[in-house]
Amino acid sequence: MKKCSITLYVNDKKHSLDVPVNRTLLQVLREDLAMTDVKYGCGAGECGACTVLIDGDTPILSCLTLAALADGKHITTVAGLEKDGKLHPVQQAFIDEGAIQCGYCTPGMVLKTVSFLAKNAAPTEEEIRKGLEGNICRCTGYEKIVKAVQQAAIKKEGGKV
């Protein structure tokens, strides 16, 4: 398979790689960079477990994104949210509200929430539920996840829910 040279800035760290042109961003992150905080759930863009943020707070499905197309981009995985030993308010809200069960959807769910709250600081419950569509959780019935997003919105932006 033909290869190409790319540079990725993952959680503010620069990586220069030669990757086959058909290699997905998910494969590069998990296999080549050992960033196993990004999860494989379906490989078809249906479950959201592989969600990462690109260039700030745009969520993308890394299983459907060719690594070559992410050349030069800044990528945030859930491991990049914790700063100076302090959890991101969204991470803290997920813990506080008991929104984590098996944890497999959690990295994608947290990143989706971060991106969502960046665009809508004071969402209604309906907006939160719509915003989470595309990220599947089979453990929680979404109830405590929705509560965590509400809590994070209040704490992060001082917004009202």
Add this chain to the structure above:
Amino acid sequence: MSELSIVGKRIPKIDAKEKVCGRAVYAADLRFPGMLYGKIVRCWAHAHAKVTKLDLSEAAKVPGVIKVLGPGDVTRKTYNAGVLDLMVSEKMGKLLGDIEDQPIFTDHVKHQADGICGIIAETEEAAERAAEKIIVEYEPLPVYLTAEESKNPDAVQFSPLKPGNKAFELPEPAFPNNAYGWGDVDAGMEKADLIVEDTFYVPKQKQCQMEPHAYVAIYDDRGRLNCWTSTQMPKLVHAKLARLFELPMTRVKVNQTIVGGAFGARLGMIGEPQVCAMAMAIPGRHILVQYLREEDWVASESRHPGNYWMKIGFKKDGTPVALDAHFTSYKGGYYTQGSGVAFTTGAWLAGMYKYGAMRYRGDSYYTNQVPCGAYRGYGNPQTNFPLEQLVDRACNELKIDPVEWRKKWHKDVGDDGWCLGFKYPSCALTECLEKGAETIGWKEKRKKYAEQTGIKRRGIGVACMNHTSGAMPMLLEHTVVSVRLNEDASAEVILSCSDLGCGAHTALTQIAAETLGFPMEDVHLLTGNSDASGFDIGAHASRTTYVGGGAVIQACEDVKKQLLERAARYLETDVDSLVMEDKTIFVKDDPEKAVDAKTITTLGIVYVPDPETGKPEGDPGQIEAYASYLPPHNSPPFSACFVELEVDTETGELKLIEALTAYDIGRAIHPPSVEGQLDGGVQQGLGNVLTEETYYDKNGLCLNSNFTDYKMLGPSDMPKLTNILIEDPDPHGPYGAKSCGEEGIVPPNGAAANAVYNAIGIQIKEAPITPEKILKALKETKNF
């Protein structure tokens, strides 16, 4: 009961931080130097076929391929992926007819994606390229998708041990007339004023745990087979692998990784035999096998679908004089847990209401779908759907309020539970029904909805549920816990109980800390090493907190007793005069007379002579205790579920409004986890009854093995969820707790179906109740 300081508190789960930071290690996250990749090559084109030619030579030549394994290159021993054989006596196993009919790689494909060979390669890509070079030819066989088809006398036989393709029926010696129940059902029916009867269909639901199956294995240089897996049952998989590969148990180790959801999907073995066979073929190298989502879907076990006939006789006043039922399930291609669900489906029926007489028959037939195994509820959702609908049909005919009927006729304390002869020790179902009805506004809504006329019709339905906390006395319930106190009087609690994400390890840590009187941070649960911990059945039958908690209490009480006895000798006082607070042990009436717990534990471990006296102080030896625990009961929990929804009579579409669960928990050890179990259970239960089914085409090829075509309820589809926890401590459960793992999924099945009935006056007999089925039913009814 005295006040509890840790049990019942809303503390963060012990595994929450590692999960929210992405640091929790699931099996597919493991990396080892020189790790190889394994791929199971599957038959995708046929659901039933003989392999007539298998040529692996071209695949073996692909660069990066280490080895290709056909059926003859691995042990020819067969196995049973289920575990019931390890939970009953050998005699009972024979009686039930458990068989081992699964090969590691097969030449008789019995369902789509049956594994035919394996590839081991340096990279995943090389393994995939090699898979394309496998030369295989098949002789297609007739495909059987229902019991009616496979029981045909001319049908191809799945196993010589199961003539007529009948995998199971309740065996005569244990179940006279192949039936479970009591009383004279035929005589009971004679006395009935009203008989309701129908045949229902319950669907093949998929667990859809978010972590697809993945495994790592190595046959190491000491001749030990090591397997990393997110199995629900590390100790039983350990025993099964030892048996399959004919190794002493000391030469096998199962490392349980973080479990990314299970719901029964990891009960027993799934891909462990294949990855371990690969490891045995290439000693000294780690091999990773990662299932693709589609593989997970079509090659690992699902819920048992089937036809469920039921007939109930009532007196005019609502007295249920007799119940007769027969559930025929479609087993799929292999036997696995053939005896389990066919029995329990009737057991949950027996545990629910006070029928004058009951007769349940259960059987299952091989079919060419992925085998059916364990799925949350284990037959209970299947029973809930027909039972609760027929009860409501009778209530409607007899003009009795469905909540009042259930309050009057549900089984209660002292009645036989699901295992006849085993009496209910606690039951708060009446309170569940009352509080649930009051909170959701049952009476007002029923009255209001009876007078609707518009296009959109609302409905509210109720259903009840009984389940269990562990599967004794039907199956073995055994958990071993060791507790050791370190020098600083912190406690290492060693056990093999699994946490499937539901919070069991948090709850068990709370129970240990509460019993020891230590803070949470002074208790560590050592889990996940099948060779370090004592026996444990594993996570099934909603048992972990109930049975594991009982075992933890027993071992911790022993340790605490030893600690206090040593302190009494150290303080030269009577043990009964001592109390411990903040890990200081002192005489109740003379608090100055005190010693730190860590002084006692250190003296036991660092047992050296005192330089002044020349003798060691204190008692020798590390304080340690162990419990090999068999619970005295199975303390069934109960619940009442209310579902409110709206039906669009023009399109058949359903909109969910609210689902309320009033739950008889005994005691909530970790309330957020209990609520989480109920919320998640309701999502799956509503899915089972309204949207979820794995479909096959006429050739037995799966049509919806993905999250787009298989519809689960998403965040916007979910109704408002309300949980009411009734805490009336059970006499046997740890701190009064009963189970909550499987139960949330059960009664939404009946409650949602009854809400549809309430909305449009029609009962839909085939689950899932899709808009198409509603529309069809409406068109067939003159009122619409």
